[in-house]
Amino acid sequence: MARPVTVDPVTTTRSTSILGTRVSRIEDPRLLTGASVFTADLDDRRLAGTAHAVFVRSPMAHATFTTIDTSAAAASQGVVAVLTASDLDIPPATPQFGAPMVEPYLAEGVVRYVGQAVAVVLADTEAQAVDAAELVAVDYRPLPAVVDVSAALRGGVVLFPDAGTNIASAQETAPDPALFDGCEVVVTQQIVNNRVAPAPMEGRAAAAVWLPRNSEYDGEGVATTTPPDRSENPLGGGGSGPNSAVDDDLRLTLWLPNQGAQTVKKNVVDAFGIDADRVHVITPDVGGAFGAKFGAEPDHIVIAAAARVLGRPVRWSETRSENLTVMPHGRAQYQTVSIGGTRDGRMIAYRLDVTQDAGAYPRLALETPHGTALMAPGVYAFDRCEVSTRCVLTTTTPVGAFRGAGRPEATAALERAVDLFAAEIGMDPAALRRRNLLPRFTSPFTSLTGAVYDSGDYPAALDRVLAAANYLALRAEQASRRRRREDVQLGIGLSTYVEITGSGKENATVQVHSDGSATVFTGVSPHGQGHATAFAMIVADRLGIPVQKIDLVWGDTDLVPRGGGTGGSRSLQLGGAAADGAALAVAELAKKRAGELWEVDPADLVIDTERAGVSVAGIPDRFVTFAELAAEEELSAKHLFAAEGATFPFGAHLAVVEVDIATGKVRLVRLVSIDDAGTVVNPMLAEGQRHGGLAQGVAQALYEEATFDEDGNPLTATFADYGIPTAADLPAFDLLDMETPTPYNVLGAKGIGEAATIGATPAVQNAVIDAVSYLGVRHIDMPLTPQRVWRAIRETD
Amino acid sequence: MIPAPFDYVRAASVAQALDVLHDHGDRARLLAGGQSLLPMMKLRLAAPEMLVDISDLDELRFVRRDGETVAIGGGTRYADLALSDVIRQSVPLIARAARRVGDAQVRYRGTLGGALAHADPAGDLPTAILALDGTIVISGPHGTRTVAAADFFIDYYTTALAADEILTEVRIPVTGAEKCWYDRFSERSAGWPIVAVAVAGTRIALAGMGATPLRAVAAEDVLAAGGDFAGAAELAAEGTAPVSDQRAHADYRRHLARVLTYRALQRAHSR
């Protein structure tokens, strides 16, 4: 169906393609029947006799301390050890992301956010560890908290006095005094892109054990022999307490939910300063990540270090409150936008200034503003664009990547600016967008910030969304409600966006087995999206092996040593393209083998996808299955796919909201979206990504914000206080299909994981402001809670 | 999310539960639906040493109509209240309030007795019972006593119940569907109300406007003096003491109380 026209290097007898069809998710039976195994569920023999870890976390946002009294905790029932920073026996932590401020694994004399780990309690049971953790006493001497980025920029309180500043990184551009030359109108607005918690269903967790290299049950996905119980631990630990003499021959096996085991492994190898072959990372099922499970965090390193010090397996899984206060938050940008143009609606220049709240330590938040800067001018034909960004530390939860990581912030700023400009010149926001969108392009377009957009048709996306929503009728309905001064007013919000995904390399290996099944090894790392189904479809399409007989293997660094993981919507376009390449290589190999078998030139052979094998062209009886070939000799091939460039998914969203003018309460009535991510391999999977993305995008606009009081205490540490929406708060989404293939991979696929999140947030925000704009409201920051909307209305009185 | 260690007994009868409470004093707590107590224990905001589980006691789980009164057992669940024909015909306000509590899981576990004993000032059922002028029946070591709803709620999470007492029953005068309405305001469908209002005839009760559910006395007075709904609603927040917290500032709560009261009065009296 939706397969792009490409030169197919293998001659096949394939008549119809499975690609573009709604194959049901092959991973679901396991997930839905509870057969999945998350890290906390692991029942692995290597973890026999495990100790359970519970972290002692700072109740203060900013404080120094000199002593941690662990004696009462250590004497508590079942406690094996209580470790503080100096007990970890690993090299000191090193700078990350080029910032001079170093985050220790456990706090060393100073804490910089509520939730920072100061010690870890290890006990025979988790309950014992929780009880003992309450007994650890730390002599905190409070320092002033800095919660607000402008206070942090002023530098009255500096988190790292040695650094002399709270600015962890910056990309400043000297303001061009001529930027707005020729503009009749310039609109400026400060915008808060609210801090949110990723809040995946499964929090962070880990299980770690160090075993002698080449011991029988190391290095295997499944244990084959019964390991000794704790009393005859191969390390001779026997529960006799911390084991300071570290054996160089031990190899770490670390299980944790993550988005890329190979990245985790690198982090661990770097932290311990050991050879790469001494670390084995395994990824159990992962209950969502949204960008927040990339790499190993300090807590994971501590668990691995504790297992080595103790000479005993250690496992840990965090509570929901830990998750909401310690897992890196997302967004948290403070933006100033200025947009200039002519009174008749030509947008000429755009300035974006971003202060990124990075939280207490340098994490991925130091990278996200780069994405914001790159995508700043978005889908519009500005003449000039100027961006400055800086990342500043505050005594709050560190900020990392969250679904879109930098690009949603760019779109939110720009789409708000466009609506502000439309309001200022009195032009319809759809008409203003239509006038300024870049025209359709089929060969790469270089943006003002140097991004090379691969393919796009922004006007078509906008037009189709406007038509599907019946935009003019909505405006008429809005006018009539305004005329009749109804209690509940209508708002219509638009966003047109482009974002960046993919780029780089990914590998895959396809191996066919003698029973006719196949295994695909991939360097990407699914955690809910449905990769097993999509990748099986891609391989099935090439080889004719049924989808049900194709397994996907990922996230085990012994089985897949290299890989970039799943994030930035890269999996299908890179990992899927690699799987396609590996399947083609298997087909070539099979033809070569069959050619040798029959003494026929491989050029005269064809792949028969009806029967999953090779035959001589024109002589269907001369046939051998892949399975038969695999029985003779291993039939397996690896492919490394390197993309020519990044891909740029785009789309248009239209939100319709009702606002109760008396209370400020918003009801999202409709959300119509186009999210064009190129050619779609499985519409059901793509829609799943869009539904979830829309929900999270709406959530940022209307409901979610991670907040702190002025002393830096988190105010949203439980789901009673952190408001995630449920299905009952969301309408049925109107998804329109549009597929503009990318030229950069054979599938024609761009990334769909984040697109809908990026488009939805500003559409909804614009809709709410549109609903109350007739009262004189210009802007309201997110989340658009009833109280905020009510206050904005009242302030115009 | 592991509570501090505790002992546990599953009570076979109200009488036995009273004995255990008596023996353990304020170190013991009753466990009903657990929808307030267990989250507090898991966060270690509560650490009772003994839990007396009354959630299985059929003698506490009933809905009966006795003439012009409806009697509801303290162990009756929200879902029972929402679905009971007797409630829906005799005091539909209760069913309406019960349907709005939390989410389905909460409604299938949480009990009327637990909600009243827990006495969250934003609780749905406490507010409904206050507007309906319910009577609370309490069993203790010295027998049974009754307390009017108006006297039952004392302060934040504090009621007329003593540590060794059990709320066994709530009695409510039959209202029928006339002149009653319940509405609540929350940001999301599954959240606690910021403010809620229950109207039963000329009685108006508010949630989220102070340390306990409160009667909107000034507004009721306007109605009693023959004033209109707008005039009454204007005074709905009079005499209340709402807090400012991360969810809502006091001025917004007062505003909501006025808007919700006006709308609820209109709905109640237009039926």
Ligand SMILES: Cc1cc2nc3c(=O)[nH]c(=O)nc-3n(C[C@H](O)[C@H](O)[C@H](O)COP(=O)(O)OP(=O)(O)OC[C@H]3O[C@@H](n4cnc5c(N)ncnc54)[C@H](O)[C@@H]3O)c2cc1C
């Ligand atoms: C996710 C969630 C959402 C919620 N949303 C709402 C909401 O929107 N609106 C709302 O009103 N409530 C809400 N609640 C709270 C819910 O109403 C609780 O069920 C209720 O407050 C307590 O009832 P319970 O039976 O679960 O009591 P428990 O939690 O078992 O007990 C609560 C307290 O009451 C005491 N107690 C219980 N029964 C008796 C009795 N018969 N006699 C004397 N003392 C007793 C216990 O000892 C304890 O101190 C929510 C709860 C959750 C978990």
